[in-house]
Amino acid sequence: MKTAVKFQLSLMMFLEFFIWGGWFVTLGTFLGDNLKANGGEISMAFSTQSWGAIIAPFIIGLIADRYFNAERILAVLHLTGAVLMYQMYSAPDFAGFYPYVLGYMIIYMPTLALVNSISFNQMKDPAKEFSFVRVFGTVGWIVAGLLISYVFLWDSPEARGEGMLKNTFLLVAVASAFLGLFSFFLPKTPPKANREGKASISELLGLEALGLLKDRNFLIFFISSILICIPLAFYYQNANPFLAEIGVENPTGKMTIGQASEVLFMLLLPFFFKKFGFKKTIMAGMLAWTLRYALFAYGNAGDLAFMLILGIALHGICYDFFFVSGQIYTDSKAGPKYKSAAQGLITLATYGFGMLIGFWVAGKIYDMNLLSENMHDWNTIWTFPAIFALGVSIVFAIFFRNETIEYKA
Known part of the structure; x- marks a missing residue:
């Protein structure tokens, strides 16, 4: 794998998990402090991850794998995600927040499979090459947490009292928009159906x-x-x-x-x-x-x-x-x-x-x-x-x- 391609895939993984770690870790704290959500409402927000995981195979298998290049659908999903993240940043209460977090997780969860697909498509020996690329995802998650706590101080008692924790959504919106635009320049990954035949619903x-x-x-x-x-x-x-x-x-x-x-x-x-x-x-x-x-x-x-x-x-x-x-x-x-x-x-x-x-x-x-x-x-x-x-x-x-x-x- 060429060095330039390795850099592209590593940056893609870094941003993919920087985005997830940049808001999901502090979601419960944000909902309780900023939107005064109760435990039931907080669980509803976190459950959107599960609904996204349930729906993701349909988006990947019935749409992305059949009709579009993986890097293009990744771009569209993250650009859409940037808009939804901004709406979550602007939400005045839980009722206004929930539809956007549900929509976001439905389009984000499929991207986890897409980044893997794009990576594997460029590798001659994924067993040896994938771990190097994937570890940058973990680094991205760590960097997001360190920025929130030690650079921006958004999770300090004073900042939480002023509602600053909502800035995590703005940070992630910017990162998501960048990854969306960057994805258009990732190596081309044609639909799997063109190469392997169409998968059935039961397979998906x-x-x-x-x-x-x-x-x-x-x-x-x-x-x-x-x-x-x-x-x-x-x-x-x-x-x-x-x-x-x-x-x-x-x-x-x-x-x-x-x-x-x-x-x-x-x-x-x-x-x-x-x-x-x-x-x-x-x-x-x-x-x-x-x-x-x-x-x-x-x-x-x-x-x-x-x-x-x-x-x-x-x-x-x-x-x-x-x-x-x-x-x-x-x-x-x-x-x-x-x-x-x-x-x-x-x-x-x-x-x-x-x-x-x-x-x-x-x-x-x-x-x-x-x-x-x-x-x-x-x-x-x-x-x-x-x-x-x-x-x-x-x-x-x-x-x-x-x-x-x-x-x-």
Whole structure:
């Protein structure tokens, strides 16, 4: 791959995840502080990610993959996203905000598949080349958090009191417009249908892989994947408001420690697979959720602040050891014919339906533990997902039979 192309793809990935990390992390805090939204409304806003994940296969498979170059549809989606981001910036209340965030996530979620498609189309050996390009996405997410906390100071108590956190949407609108224009100059990626034939609806949604559920182990893994998304949703929805509410300085910047640990534990994953096997590795990921939320439940912004930092740093184990391990396991079980369908099925089940349930539950628990106008019983809020994740790990440990999975890094 030429250096110029590598630079283009790396910048594309950087901007793609800079955009996501630039507003989604602080969304819960913004909605509570600026728009006075309750837990139910906040969960509705976060659930738009799930609706986007459910609808995305139709946009990619029925439109982008059949009729348009991937880089052109990416450009149009991000330019449209810039307009919607500005509308979210200008929204006076939650009722005015929600339609725009719903529309935005429906058009943003498909871009995650598009940037991968554009990248893979330029690579002779994606197994070796993709990780270098993809890591710039993680860097983009980290840079967004650092800018919000340490450069613009938008998540400081003073700035939040003045409503400055809404500027994250303006920042992302500019980045989205830039990526939209930049996308027109990305390497040409013609419609897949021109090269591979048209995919059916069942292929797009991964329904052809439903036969895998006849395998007892895969069924246990599939159900566990959906259930573990409930505690996952608590982190996405409540972590930033929690840190901000209890007085942690630069909460958004500190949360980027989670993305840094994601890179570290991704590198350690092959070692754990070889040393401990799939079942123990994925159980470590589940139990890390329990430990993380226990640390959140009993930590504070004072002398026990190290517990909060440790809880954030566990993100690499929580995410990589369960979700990345799960993708590898799914790939090994599916076989050559159903690889794509199986991954689509797991994505639909987890980021679609699993997190949809999770955001709803997180919103209910958040509202039930409101102590006063701006204070919550966070010990109780975090205890629920800690116990739930522990329960899922116990069920998995009992019913999942150990099996050998080959993993080539």
